[in-house]
Amino acid sequence: SSGINAEYGDSDPEVLEEQVTALYSSASPQELWDLLTTDLRSTCPMDEVARSMSTSVHHTLHRLYISNSQHDSTAFHAWDTYALFGFTGWPNLSPTSQDQEFRNSLITILRDFANNRTEGWGVYPNTTLFLGNGEVEMRNPTPQETQCNGLKELELLQYGWQN
Numbered sequence: 001s002s003g004i005n006a007e008y009g010d011s012d013p014e015v016l017e018e019q020v021t022a023l024y025s026s027a028s029p030q031e032l033w034d035l036l037t038t039d040l041r042s043t044c045p046m047d048e049v050a051r052s053m054s055t056s057v058h059h060t061l062h063r064l065y066i067s068n069s070q071h072d073s074t075a076f077h078a079w080d081t082y083a084l085f086g087f088t089g090w091p092n093l094s095p096t097s098q099d100q101e102f103r104n105s106l107i108t109i110l111r112d113f114a115n116n117r118t119e120g121w122g123v124y125p126n127t128t129l130f131l132g133n134g135e136v137e138m139r140n141p142t143p144q145e146t147q148c149n150g151l152k153e154l155e156l157l158q159y160g161w162q163n
Helices: 002-008 013-023 029-053 079-084 097-114 145-153
Strands: 064-066 128-132 135-139
Touching: 013 145, 029 145, 064 097, 079 097, 097 128
Parallel strands: 064 128
Antiparallel strands: 128 135
16 A cells, blocks of 8 residues: 555545546446546547647647547547548448438538638637537537546546557
């Protein structure tokens, strides 16, 4: 125990678990795991990078946050890539009409961005374009802001998490 405390401080693992679980209070155990690992590995670090990049006087930053998921599933890292490339390479996947709508929205957003058509797409950090299940909308605050702030306060964002 003294070795763990020397390395990680005096954090009681059970208390830490309760604090982290409280950040995702409405999530099922599976959703909690999916959201927590995504926030630790991707969303929260990207928030920090985007925040830093948004201070540049030479660039305008636009942010897209994808929370769309396959029917009866939670979002996962490669879902947007599978959708973008026509859902190929995934055995036994039968895309639904909702999946096809997501793909079409994603392609439209990326095509518009690539062609400098960003009118209506606010500038980060003031707004983020959210692409969820059946929704494409501008929002503020930053994605998972409450959770990322909580994880930062618990000092869980200072490590190099790996995918």
